[in-house]
Amino acid sequence: MIVRCALASGLLASLTLAPGWTMGPPAAATKSPASTTAMSLPAMPAPAASFGAAAVAGRPAPAPQQEPAAVPRAIRRDVPLTNAIRGAMAAGTRDFSGRPGPAYWQLQADYTIAARLDPASQTITGDETIVLHNNSPDELSEIVLRLDHNIFRATVPRGFSVPAETTEGMVVTRLWVDGQAVDLGAPAARGPRRLGVTGLDQTVASISLATPIAPRSTARLEIEWRTKLPGGPDGRGHRMTQRWDDTLFQPTQWYPRIAKYDDLRGWDTSVYLGPAEFYNNFGRFDVRIDVPAGWIVSGTGVLQNPEEVLTAAARERLSRVLDADQITTIVGPDEVGPGRATAPGERLVWHFVADMVNDFAWATAEKFVWQATRATIPGKGPIPIHMVFLPERANLFANAGPISRHALEFYSDLWVPYPFPQLTLQDGPSAGMEYPMVINSNQGAADHEVAHQWWPMMVGTNETWYGWMDEGFDQYMNILSAAHWRDTEPDLDGLGQSYGRISGDESEPPMMWAANYGGPMYGFQTYSKTPLMLSMLGGIVGDQAVQRAIAGYAEAWSFKHPSPWDFVFFMNDALGQDLGWFWYYWLWTTESVDGSIDEAVTSGSRTMVTVRQDGQMPSPVVLEVRFARSGPAIDPLPNARMVDATTAVVTWPVDVWFDGSRTFTAELDFGGRTIERITFDPSRRFPDRDPADNVWPR
Numbered sequence: 001m002i003v004r005c006a007l008a009s010g011l012l013a014s015l016t017l018a019p020g021w022t023m024g025p026p027a028a029a030t031k032s033p034a035s036t037t038a039m040s041l042p043a044m045p046a047p048a049a050s051f052g053a054a055a056v057a058g059r060p061a062p063a064p065q066q067e068p069a070a071v072p073r074a075i076r077r078d079v080p081l082t083n084a085i086r087g088a089m090a091a092g093t094r095d096f097s098g099r100p101g102p103a104y105w106q107l108q109a110d111y112t113i114a115a116r117l118d119p120a121s122q123t124i125t126g127d128e129t130i131v132l133h134n135n136s137p138d139e140l141s142e143i144v145l146r147l148d149h150n151i152f153r154a155t156v157p158r159g160f161s162v163p164a165e166t167t168e169g170m171v172v173t174r175l176w177v178d179g180q181a182v183d184l185g186a187p188a189a190r191g192p193r194r195l196g197v198t199g200l201d202q203t204v205a206s207i208s209l210a211t212p213i214a215p216r217s218t219a220r221l222e223i224e225w226r227t228k229l230p231g232g233p234d235g236r237g238h239r240m241t242q243r244w245d246d247t248l249f250q251p252t253q254w255y256p257r258i259a260k261y262d263d264l265r266g267w268d269t270s271v272y273l274g275p276a277e278f279y280n281n282f283g284r285f286d287v288r289i290d291v292p293a294g295w296i297v298s299g300t301g302v303l304q305n306p307e308e309v310l311t312a313a314a315r316e317r318l319s320r321v322l323d324a325d326q327i328t329t330i331v332g333p334d335e336v337g338p339g340r341a342t343a344p345g346e347r348l349v350w351h352f353v354a355d356m357v358n359d360f361a362w363a364t365a366e367k368f369v370w371q372a373t374r375a376t377i378p379g380k381g382p383i384p385i386h387m388v389f390l391p392e393r394a395n396l397f398a399n400a401g402p403i404s405r406h407a408l409e410f411y412s413d414l415w416v417p418y419p420f421p422q423l424t425l426q427d428g429p430s431a432g433m434e435y436p437m438v439i440n441s442n443q444g445a446a447d448h449e450v451a452h453q454w455w456p457m458m459v460g461t462n463e464t465w466y467g468w469m470d471e472g473f474d475q476y477m478n479i480l481s482a483a484h485w486r487d488t489e490p491d492l493d494g495l496g497q498s499y500g501r502i503s504g505d506e507s508e509p510p511m512m513w514a515a516n517y518g519g520p521m522y523g524f525q526t527y528s529k530t531p532l533m534l535s536m537l538g539g540i541v542g543d544q545a546v547q548r549a550i551a552g553y554a555e556a557w558s559f560k561h562p563s564p565w566d567f568v569f570f571m572n573d574a575l576g577q578d579l580g581w582f583w584y585y586w587l588w589t590t591e592s593v594d595g596s597i598d599e600a601v602t603s604g605s606r607t608m609v610t611v612r613q614d615g616q617m618p619s620p621v622v623l624e625v626r627f628a629r630s631g632p633a634i635d636p637l638p639n640a641r642m643v644d645a646t647t648a649v650v651t652w653p654v655d656v657w658f659d660g661s662r663t664f665t666a667e668l669d670f671g672g673r674t675i676e677r678i679t680f681d682p683s684r685r686f687p688d689r690d691p692a693d694n695v696w697p698r
């Protein structure tokens with residue numbers, strides 16, 4: 001999705017995103033410590049008066065805390081390994097190459113859904129079959145279901161999202177597993193294992209199985225359900241308003257889904273709180289959508305029965321879309337109703353199939369205008385871009401075709417070719433949200449939402465935990481795309497340095513903190529920080545090298561599920577450097593570099609520059625040296641390159657800090673030409689609280 005003002009220029013704007021968590025009924029009050037410890041524990045020896053004041057026998061009391069800058073810096077050079085990634089490495093599903101391991105596996109979930117929309121009650125009724133392919137080596141004794149529409153019930157936990165309407169949520173009316181009916185009214189199972197379900201009124205439900213699903217076998221779920229789409233003026237947050245009255249419907253996360261089961265954590269039981277997004281299985285979707293005749297339906301996948309639901313005129317217009325870049329109107333604003341917008345009849349069933357996707361979204365309206373154009377995917381050829389919107393909102397789609405085409409073509413060149421057979425832009429109350437082959441967006445967010453087709457639609461990251469692997473990469477590529485659109489070079493200078501103004505804010509969760517609980521700086525953590533991190537990485541290895549490495553990562557993990565460790569190990573491998581220190585400080589901490597020049601002393605032809613770093617994050621030492629216009633010849637230095645006749649850039653690797661010193665003396669000997677100015681980090685890539693002290697003399 002898109003969050004306004006989330007780019008680096010609006011870092012602090014993201015602070016306004018989350019006023020806090022609203023919760024359902026609180027958990028049972030915890031007992032006071034006095035009432036439990038006093039009753040159940042033997043008496044403890046009295047603690048020493050205080051650790052600060054009472055010296056341990058024979059040793060002096062510790063000194064008070066010193067200024068951090070006075071303490072040698074212990075620089076961590078590896079990335080922390082949690083139990084989840086250690087387990088995956090032991091099992092051979094992932095490893096330090098950053099590529100899928102030899103034993104890598106993932107579940108697949110294939111959906112067949114028949115859905116019927118009743119505009120009068122604003123309700124979808126569904127009949128769904130899911131075939132779950134257990135490709136894991138594990139016996140599965142339960143199946144976890146995601147029922148996202150239960151966030152519209154009054155009694156579930158939520159983040160800062162507010163539904164436009166409280167509904168009865170996702171109402172599961174019947175459920176079978178491998179032909180066995182599940183008793184929906186039975187209390188939670190106790191004693192011997194039996195078929196049962198809990199949590200049907202929450203966003204995460206669990207089916208316990210009498211017979212576990214064996215490794216490398218399948219299970220078949222059949223579910224009947226209904227859900228009302230929330231409408232009204234008071235929704236806040238994405239996906240919280242899914243219709244305009246009874247005239248336009250924009251269903252998302254609208255059907256029961258199977259949660260992810262992976263090699264890192266088993267079943268993903270993260271609740272859906274609203275802001276943070278998803279982690280879904282890939283699979284085949286075969287979806288039939290039953291709506292009143294005359295209503296246009298768009299969605300994920302490819303329409304299978306145009307001859308049954310479209311007019312002959314619309315089919316003829318569609319047949320010419322791939323011939324040229326022009327916009328073709330498939331159904332115009334004056335073509336409304338059965339026999340004019342669509343085939344005639346009472347109701348029509350639109351049949352879509354998508355072969356390998358991790359979700360399915362759709363939209364429908366009686367008055368949709370349908371336009372189409374094309375994008376030419378490098379190495380693949382033309383595909384259609386569809387746009388459906390209300391006629392009075394046509395101005396919001398005037399440039400949507402060219403912007404979407406540019407995004408599809410540019411990102412295909414940047415990473416890997418767009419993998420899907422079409423792209424559709426859908427008008428509606430949620431503008432700025434992405435699904436496979438579908439973006440709920442007009443031209444405003446089209447570039448950003450198209451970028452999501454690479455992540456998470458192709459590279460299936462866990463957005464609930466690691467939103468930065470999705471929104472953060474997206475923000476970075478938007479900078480590149482915007483520059484290409486303007487026919488200029490992207491400028492990533494300054495972004496890395498700007499993080500120094502944020503570092504130290506107590507509200508900031510490290511990027512590895514689960515995004516679902518990101519708090520008031522969720523927007524910064526998830527959206528804005530990644531471009532700053534990649535700006536610094538480009539300052540070390542070059543922006544082109546960063547982008548080539550990410551392209552390789554995208555290819556290696558297409559239609560798979562990488563973790564952050566896979567990303568950092570892949571990047572280390574592709575860039576040929578152990579950047580453990582870099583990833584540690586950016587992803588696991590909120591530290592900065594805080595570089596400065598303490599002094600520069602010239603003696604003869606030599607100038608000794610004292611560079612200082614007060615932060616915990618180290619960086620290479622990059623000095624720009626500006627010389628007088630005339631004087632002795634400027635001698636070459638092995639670690640220097642001339643950027644023009646009177647300017648050199650001199651670099652020392654980050655290793656110079658690894659002994660713990662906070663100062664480094666850079667020796668310059670260019671043969672005696674007068675040095676007029678020295679600047680630390682001239683491209684402004686390294687996080688810095690106060691860039692003014694990076695220059696000498698000052």
Ligand SMILES: [Zn+2]
Nearest residue numbers: 001002471474
């Ligand atoms: Zn987004």
